[in-house]
Amino acid sequence: MKKMTHLIAIFEWHHFFSQPTFFDRFFRKSMMRTRLVIALGLVAFSAHPILGQQGNASQSAVKQDSLQLVAMKAKPNQPGIYHLILVSSDSLPRNAVFELTFPPDFGLEPLEVAGSRDITGGLRLQKKNRTVVLQRTGLGNPVPPGKTAILKLGLIRNPAILDSVYAVKVVLRNPDTSRIIIDKLVRVHFQLQ
Numbered sequence: 001m002k003k004m005t006h007l008i009a010i011f012e013w014h015h016f017f018s019q020p021t022f023f024d025r026f027f028r029k030s031m032m033r034t035r036l037v038i039a040l041g042l043v044a045f046s047a048h049p050i051l052g053q054q055g056n057a058s059q060s061a062v063k064q065d066s067l068q069l070v071a072m073k074a075k076p077n078q079p080g081i082y083h084l085i086l087v088s089s090d091s092l093p094r095n096a097v098f099e100l101t102f103p104p105d106f107g108l109e110p111l112e113v114a115g116s117r118d119i120t121g122g123l124r125l126q127k128k129n130r131t132v133v134l135q136r137t138g139l140g141n142p143v144p145p146g147k148t149a150i151l152k153l154g155l156i157r158n159p160a161i162l163d164s165v166y167a168v169k170v171v172l173r174n175p176d177t178s179r180i181i182i183d184k185l186v187r188v189h190f191q192l193q
Contacts, residue, residue, distance in 0.1 A: 065089050067186045069100075069168055074190040076162055079110045079155035084170070085148065090181045092143035093174050094121065098134040098151065101169040107157025108132065118149035135175075162190040 066087040074080050084100070102108060114125045114134050121140020126133040134151065143149050159166065165187060172182040 065182050065184070067170055067182065067184055069170070069186045069188050071156070071158055071162075071188060071190045073193045074158050074162055075193065076158060077160050079107070079157045081152060081154040082156050084151040084153070084186075086151070086172075086182075087146060087148050088143070088172070088181060089145055091145055092119065092136075092149070092172070092181070093176060094136055094140060094142055095138045095175055096136050096181070097173045097175055099131055099169075099171040099173070100134075100153075101131045101171075102156070103159075103166055103168070104130065105159035105164075105166065110155040110157060111153060112155070114151060114153045116149060116151045118147070119143055119151065123151075158190070162192070 066085075068083075068085040070083045070085065072081045072083060084098075108127055108130070111125070111127060111132065114123050114132075116123065119136065119140060122137045124135045124137060126135075132153065167185040167187050170182060170184055170186050171180060173180055
């Protein structure tokens with residue numbers, strides 16, 4: 001009789017805990033909601049034009065070239081240092097050529113030096129009228145796509161009025177293939193002191 005009572009108690013315990021309770025139903029509904037949110041998130045992620053791409057994340061995220069030209073601590077009619085900040089969707093070869101064509105309001109006479117910590121191997125600088133030509137020497141490593149590179153140019157005389165809209169034509173070439181990697185007009189940003 002004791003065994004029978006014990007078996008009945010086990011059956012009742014199992015029956016009680018095997019029935020769905022309020023918490024079980026709540027937990028199942030919340031799990032279904034969580035799965036639905038995750039599924040919708042995955043669909044949205046795969047549909048996103050940049051995030052859903054396969055392959056190397058740093059390369060796939062760079063769909064467009066990014067260029068900025070900043071006159072550092074600019075003063076009107078005074079020489080200053082310019083930073084060309086570049087993110088290319090293509091690799092920059094060891095002998096890449098940069099051509100920057102400035103408007104007549106900029107003075108290129110004091111420009112003697114160009115360099116970069118991000119673009120190794122050194123640069124050759126030439127001035128042709130309003131155009132500054134910078135060629136990599138071929139000694140450094142190629143710059144991979146998506147890496148930010150900063151070229152520093154000094155000194156360039158600023159225009160008399162810094163609040164005007166000035167644009168510099170920037171062309172980046174691969175001389176091995178005669179291919180133009182970038183060809184853009186870049187607005188000059190004057191960083192005031």
